[in-house]
Amino acid sequence: MRHLLSAGDLSRDEANLILDTAEEMRSLADRPIKKLPALRGRTVVNLFFEDSTRTRISFEAAAKRLSADVINFSAKGSSVSKGESLKDTALTLQAMGADGVVCRHGSSGAPHLLATSGWMTGSVVNAGDGTHEHPTQALLDAFTMRRHLGSLEGRRITIVGDVLHSRVARSNVLLLSTLGADVTVVAPPTLLPVDMTSWPCATSYDLDGALAKSDAVMMLRVQRERMNDAYFPSAREYTRRYGLDVHRMAQLPDDAIVLHPGPMNRGMEISAEVADSARSVIVEQVTNGVAVRMAVLYLLLSGSNDTTEEQTA
Amino acid sequence: MTAYLITGAKIVGGDVADLLIENGKIVAVGTNLDAPKDAETIDAQGLIALPGLVDLHTHLREPGREDAETVLTGTRAAALGGFTAVFAMANTDPVADTAGVVEQVWRLGRDAGYADVYPIGAVTVGRKGTQLAELGAMADSAARVRVFSDDGDCVWDAALMRRALEYVKAFDGVIAQHAQEPRLTQGAQMNEGALSGVLGLTGWPSVAEEAIIARDILLNAHVGSKLHICHLSTKGSVEIVRAAKKRGFEVTAEVTPHHLLLTEDLAASYNPVYKVNPPLRTKDDVEAVREGLADGTIDIVATDHAPHPVEDKDCEWSAAAFGMLGLETALSVVQQAMIDTKLMTWADVADRMSYRPAAIGQVGGEHGRPLEAGAPANLVLVDLAAERTVVPGESASLSRNTPFDGMTLPGKVVATFLRGTATVLDGKLAR
Structure with missing residues (x-):
């Protein structure tokens, strides 16, 4: 593995290696000293063209716990907002000797471009690109589910919400199906891509029909602004048809868990009671996010230099 | 203005023939044409002649x-x-x-x-x-x-x-x-x-x-x-x-x-x-x-x-x-x-x-006319058997955004004439 651009690039073995490594990293969190020397002397740049304090902090904590030097480069207050191109930013990072670049960008494919353009030689981790993918989110979701459900083979996982615009949904569908889960996405027809024949999942417009068969249900954030583009008539109607409240939650099997990538719209796609319930693993997802990102950075950056040179030649 | 005698071209839709270009027009299409002494001869054997x-x-x-x-x-x-x-x-x-x-x-x-x-x-x-x-x-x-x-x-x-x-x-x-x-x-x-x-x-x-x-x-x-x-x-x-x-x-x-x-x-x-x-x-x-x-x-x-x-x-x-x-x-x-x-x-x-x-475009008097005597000499000679690999840097355009970069495509324009003046000869700009 040289970059992490899409959850679909991971084989089942690679995905399991990341999740198993994350288990070891997770155990570190319970020790008094939470730091490993694995990436000492390596430089990780958090290159964030979109606001995302949560993801950025998670990657920062992960890199620091591995003893890497961390540089935060955010679009606001940097030269990017003055019109510097992605290319010039990449050349700058290359000149500064970035070993790994964690990239969040509003344009789908921007991390792919960083990795393939030849502008820089460091490893690229996609931290969310446009409406495309967010592979570390999917990894932390799978990690969290695995801790509660055991192997995901044959497990029934339901993803609910704005699939059309969700990078979290795309990465999760790809990764969870690789891990053997049966995935169903549920949304109003307007919030599903028009042709999903190539997606390794089932689709449904009916949340109630899907819940009774779900081992895990993942609620996606739905932006109220979508209402103005006529994706749905009103926030209230969305909540009525696709929101998860305690009545709907009661339909879930006893051991089923509820996930949300955050930030939540309490009262919109998820009610406060559900978010704070015993089934909710939402806070745990955040903790696990650091462990999973440690595993990704460790596996990408601690390898021998030989491999790196061979693959960039 | 240079006169051109193009010999042995396959005329599109017709036979192999010679074309005589003078004063901006095609003056004759046929064989054994009488060319003026100073006419430049272009050997077009194996090439097809298309209207510009x-x-x-x-x-x-x-x-x-x-x-x-x-x-x-x-x-x-x-x-x-x-x-x-x-x-x-x-x-x-x-x-x-x-x-x-x-x-x-x-x-x-x-x-x-x-x-x-x-x-x-x-x-x-x-x-x-x-x-x-x-x-x-x-x-x-x-x-x-x-x-x-x-x-x-x-x-x-x-x-x-x-x-x-x-x-x-x-x-x-x-x-x-x-x-x-x-x-x-x-x-x-x-x-x-x-x-x-x-x-x-x-x-x-x-x-x-x-x-x-x-x-x-x-x-x-x-x-x-x-x-x-x-x-x-x-x-x-x-x-x-x-x-x-x-x-x-x-x-x-x-x-x-x-x-x-x-x-x-x-x-x-x-x-x-x-x-x-x-x-x-x-x-x-x-x-x-x-x-x-x-x-x-x-x-x-x-x-x-x-x-x-x-x-x-x-x-x-x-x-x-x-x-x-x-x-x-x-x-x-x-x-x-x-x-x-x-x-x-x-x-x-x-x-x-x-x-x-x-x-x-309603420019049919000047352009888009069959290669016949009397028509304006707007024509192109193409080597259909040639191949070329597209290299953006070789383009005459100021820009480089060709999606065919690196592709090998058939055919090559050998010569282009605009009202009897060669704009391209031997596949290169003539002026």
């Missing part, structure tokens, strides 16, 4: 974006591609929406001398789609504009489109529509389908093109004017135009070389050189536009040559400009897509890339 190509859809970018292309560099690229006439699209800065701007472009073309430049006038002021531009003034100007288009944007307002179609009847004009329903394509980045959903790029659905084409054909039937469809790209559009023509509705349509050869899969690279409007479509669509071009549903090939400076393509997909180069590769792409597949003959190519575009 006519491109109804070229972006020359001047005035305003001389960093991307100028009339001079664009017409050099045209000559190298075998074109003797190009129609310059109106989306310049300032927009070609007044007699002054179209006359400027027309004069720049005459000064350059590599191809005749016929400016296209904007339909609406500033291409903003709200108020008709002074179409009559552009028609009466020295540039004699007959083709009008807001290309780059659709004339989406049905009432305004109706008035434009009606108004140009007074001077036998034609409205060339960029068929794109704007509300259905907000933020659109690539063809909408299975792939756009996977790549997370906002989709540009086929129906956004087809709905406008259907509407405009009906509007035009109501007012009895001339409608031309720019860069038709979908299977559904071919079906609509085919059905309309069968019922006797007046409409002409064009397809670009890139829509004849390339498919949306290329977007998976996130390389913006493949970003174009309308977007690259599916294999089914490519097959349909090829069939449509072969059976005459689609009247012509037009390049939509759209130069952009490096920085507008060397960036993330959503920030990149739409458009691709086309002039220097058009004939080779048509050879690969239509001749090598046995869908068309070279006589068909002469029809779709010279006779018919000249007729639609």
Whole structure:
């Protein structure tokens, strides 16, 4: 593995290696000293063209716990907002000797471009690109589910919400199906891509029909602004048809868990009671996010230099 | 002025013969021609002679974006591609929406001398789609504009489109529509389908093109004017135009070389050189536009040559400009897509890339005439057996955004003549 651009690039073995490594990293969190020397002397740049304090902090904590030097480069207050191109930013990072670049960008494919353009030689981790993918989110979701459900083979996982615009949904569908889960996405027809024949999942417009068969249900954030583009008539109607409240939650099997990538719209796609319930693993997802990102950075950056040179030649 | 005796060329649609060019005209076609003593002889054995190509859809970018292309560099690229006439699209800065701007472009073309430049006038002021531009003034100007288009944007307002179609009847004009329903394509980045959903790029659905084409054909039937469809790209559009023509509705349509050869899969690279409007479509669509071009549903090939400076393509997909180069590769792409597949003959190519575009653009006296004695000497000699690999840096265009980079394409333009003057000889610019 040289970059992490899409959850679909991971084989089942690679995905399991990341999740198993994350288990070891997770155990570190319970020790008094939470730091490993694995990436000492390596430089990780958090290159964030979109606001995302949560993801950025998670990657920062992960890199620091591995003893890497961390540089935060955010679009606001940097030269990017003055019109510097992605290319010039990449050349700058290359000149500064970035070993790994964690990239969040509003344009789908921007991390792919960083990795393939030849502008820089460091490893690229996609931290969310446009409406495309967010592979570390999917990894932390799978990690969290695995801790509660055991192997995901044959497990029934339901993803609910704005699939059309969700990078979290795309990465999760790809990764969870690789891990053997049966995935169903549920949304109003307007919030599903028009042709999903190539997606390794089932689709449904009916949340109630899907819940009774779900081992895990993942609620996606739905932006109220979508209402103005006529994706749905009103926030209230969305909540009525696709929101998860305690009545709907009661339909879930006893051991089923509820996930949300955050930030939540309490009262919109998820009610406060559900978010704070015993089934909710939402806070745990955040903790696990650091462990999973440690595993990704460790596996990408601690390898021998030989491999790196061979693959960039 | 040099006289040329071209010997042993295969005349498209005819036999192998010699051509004598003098004083800007073809004076004789046959064997054992009497050439003047100072005539330059060009051995054209093994080459095909085609009428000079006519491109109804070229972006020359001047005035305003001389960093991307100028009339001079664009017409050099045209000559190298075998074109003797190009129609310059109106989306310049300032927009070609007044007699002054179209006359400027027309004069720049005459000064350059590599191809005749016929400016296209904007339909609406500033291409903003709200108020008709002074179409009559552009028609009466020295540039004699007959083709009008807001290309780059659709004339989406049905009432305004109706008035434009009606108004140009007074001077036998034609409205060339960029068929794109704007509300259905907000933020659109690539063809909408299975792939756009996977790549997370906002989709540009086929129906956004087809709905406008259907509407405009009906509007035009109501007012009895001339409608031309720019860069038709979908299977559904071919079906609509085919059905309309069968019922006797007046409409002409064009397809670009890139829509004849390339498919949306290329977007998976996130390389913006493949970003174009309308977007690259599916294999089914490519097959349909090829069939449509072969059976005459689609009247012509037009390049939509759209130069952009490096920085507008060397960036993330959503920030990149739409458009691709086309002039220097058009004939080779048509050879690969239509001749090598046995869908068309070279006589068909002469029809779709010279006779018919000249007729639609109403320059049929000067361009798009069969290679016969008395016709203006606008012709191109092509080595059909040659192959070449496309290298962006070798382009005569100021820009480098060719989607055919690295592809090996059949055929090579050996010589181009504009009214008897060689603009290209031995595959290189002659002046």
